[in-house]
Amino acid sequence: MAYLIFSLSLLLIYIGLAQMLHVQFGLLGVPNFGVVGFWGLGMYSVGVMKVQLDMSFVDSMVLTAALVAVVSYVLGALILRLERQAILCATIAFSAIIALLAVTEKWMTMGVVGLGTIRQPFRIFGLEEILFFFFLLVLIIGVQVYLLKLHKSRLGRLMVAIRDNEELAASLGKNTFRVKIIAFTLTCTIMGVLGGLSAPLNQFLTPNMIVPSITFAVWISLVLGGKEHALGAMLGVFVTFGLFDILIETYAPVSPQFAVLVPNIKLFLYGALLVGVLVYRPKGFLGQSSKADEVLAVLGHGIAIIGSELCEAKNAISKGVDRALNGRKTEDDA
Amino acid sequence: MKLHMRNLTKAYHAHPVLNVKEASLGTHGVEGLIGPNGAGKSTLMGLLTRRIKPSTGTIKLEDGDVTHRLNLIRSHQVANLGLVKTNQRIQGFSSLTIRDNLRLAATSTIDETYRGVLDDDQVDEAIEAEIDRYLSQFSFADPDGFAKSGGEKKLLDILRCLILKPRMLLMDEPTAGLPDDITKEVMDLVGAKVEAGDMTVVIVEHDLDLIWKYCSYVHFLSEGEILFHGTPDDVKNNRVVAEKYMGV
Ligand SMILES: Nc1ncnc2c1ncn2[C@@H]1O[C@H](COP(=O)(O)OP(=O)(O)OP(=O)(O)O)[C@@H](O)[C@H]1O
Numbered sequence A: 001m002a003y004l005i006f007s008l009s010l011l012l013i014y015i016g017l018a019q020m021l022h023v024q025f026g027l028l029g030v031p032n033f034g035v036v037g038f039w040g041l042g043m044y045s046v047g048v049m050k051v052q053l054d055m056s057f058v059d060s061m062v063l064t065a066a067l068v069a070v071v072s073y074v075l076g077a078l079i080l081r082l083e084r085q086a087i088l089c090a091t092i093a094f095s096a097i098i099a100l101l102a103v104t105e106k107w108m109t110m111g112v113v114g115l116g117t118i119r120q121p122f123r124i125f126g127l128e129e130i131l132f133f134f135f136l137l138v139l140i141i142g143v144q145v146y147l148l149k150l151h152k153s154r155l156g157r158l159m160v161a162i163r164d165n166e167e168l169a170a171s172l173g174k175n176t177f178r179v180k181i182i183a184f185t186l187t188c189t190i191m192g193v194l195g196g197l198s199a200p201l202n203q204f205l206t207p208n209m210i211v212p213s214i215t216f217a218v219w220i221s222l223v224l225g226g227k228e229h230a231l232g233a234m235l236g237v238f239v240t241f242g243l244f245d246i247l248i249e250t251y252a253p254v255s256p257q258f259a260v261l262v263p264n265i266k267l268f269l270y271g272a273l274l275v276g277v278l279v280y281r282p283k284g285f286l287g288q289s290s291k292a293d294e295v296l297a298v299l300g301h302g303i304a305i306i307g308s309e310l311c312e313a314k315n316a317i318s319k320g321v322d323r324a325l326n327g328r329k330t331e332d333d334a
Numbered sequence B: 001m002k003l004h005m006r007n008l009t010k011a012y013h014a015h016p017v018l019n020v021k022e023a024s025l026g027t028h029g030v031e032g033l034i035g036p037n038g039a040g041k042s043t044l045m046g047l048l049t050r051r052i053k054p055s056t057g058t059i060k061l062e063d064g065d066v067t068h069r070l071n072l073i074r075s076h077q078v079a080n081l082g083l084v085k086t087n088q089r090i091q092g093f094s095s096l097t098i099r100d101n102l103r104l105a106a107t108s109t110i111d112e113t114y115r116g117v118l119d120d121d122q123v124d125e126a127i128e129a130e131i132d133r134y135l136s137q138f139s140f141a142d143p144d145g146f147a148k149s150g151g152e153k154k155l156l157d158i159l160r161c162l163i164l165k166p167r168m169l170l171m172d173e174p175t176a177g178l179p180d181d182i183t184k185e186v187m188d189l190v191g192a193k194v195e196a197g198d199m200t201v202v203i204v205e206h207d208l209d210l211i212w213k214y215c216s217y218v219h220f221l222s223e224g225e226i227l228f229h230g231t232p233d234d235v236k237n238n239r240v241v242a243e244k245y246m247g248v
């Protein structure tokens, strides 16, 4: 049960990250490939403030938000006028720097030894985890409601226009750089806050948590779900993290000897799923339309397909592994 | 509104494409800017709206008593001063409907805020009424859908600029790709706005009949330099223009 709550809380964090990436890339066309950097900066910032400086959770969160805001504003000012490829490289580099600093700045981060323990903010015995989960849930639902409204708003229209043709938007009198840097700063700050909220979730921080695969997982989720759709981030994370990491890793009856295979198979299936979606639905499961019933239809359809594919894949794999193992056994016997 | 430029040059990779010693635009209502392909007409319009950075030279925008030095500002600020340009090559926002294109142009930036997202009422009656007026005058196959043909995109480009209520409008080959009847309608509307004193216009065109019909003053640009300017009759009878452009 505790593990389930932990997983679901993490799921919410991932949804939050994908929601922010949706605004950056889906609406504004800013390819932030350094998601894990902002998340990791926030997480370590809260960790250091709580463990080394013994600050309260609220104080550390507020200071962390301010810190990430300043960092992302400065980064944005440096890179947001550049071409998309350059933004992509610069953000990857940024996240690599953050990961490196977590290792090298031992006086703050304790380096590879790890930093802990960061306790839950809600100190009600036995309910800490579940309260924290509901806190995250409310937060993510709030963000989702805002995103749905953003899609219908004037600001949302302006963002899409900038994504489609920034120069043309500027020629209509829109200060496109200002729109981009404010949105980038805000969304990166929220990524940092989500990182800060991950600190008590993980309790013990090590530098190897800041790995590019988190960035990729968020990207894959968003692209799968539909990068331009208000609900794309949420659906994408359900399908990837929710289905694979929680349902399959936790509940699928995989015998222990194959358990080591699961993460690899997962990556393989992520990739296959991504290729499939990009080929058949380049704009993700949800595409662009925001009609609710169509969304539900596609959602149900998608889950059904993936479910059946997965069952087949699992059968095939377990058969194959069985055969391989049995084969080896007979060899051993001989 | 008037534009003054001085020693304005542009070179790409040390290859000069524009060199205007001194010129003024916007003093005669509707003006024409003509010249052979590659003369630098579009480059000049790009420089004037700050879409392209000049290699050297100054551009000043005179608005009544105030003079703005355009060298110091960015393209969106130029548009906000009232100097707007339509595009020769088709440009658009592929995910906005025709109506949303016009809404985007008509909406002021101060309404495009994060707080505003929470307001349920994102409709501005005055803007909607104005859009309806434009859409009843110029018919699109599906105004709530996307601009489909090149002609629709070109027309939308011009309407996007008009709805900004420019004080000075630069039109880069407005008729290329537009059917004749729509061209006439657009030009009549533009002419009426100039007549009413709402704006001044500079038109770049290869369709010389249109230039002679609507313009009261014409500038002739060739190989990056303004070689001649005068009334349509002066230009028509000028030897240099005839030699370099009219192909005689
Ligand atoms: N980005 C660029 N890089 C290099 N050369 C350019 C660039 N833009 C324009 N040029 C060159 O500058 C010259 C002027 O181009 P411009 O588009 O201003 O001509 P134009 O008078 O508008 O011609 P047209 O009537 O064909 O539209 C051309 O020789 C063109 O090749």
Ligand SMILES: [Mg+2]
Binding pocket: B041, B042, B043, B088, B172
């Ligand atoms: Mg041109």
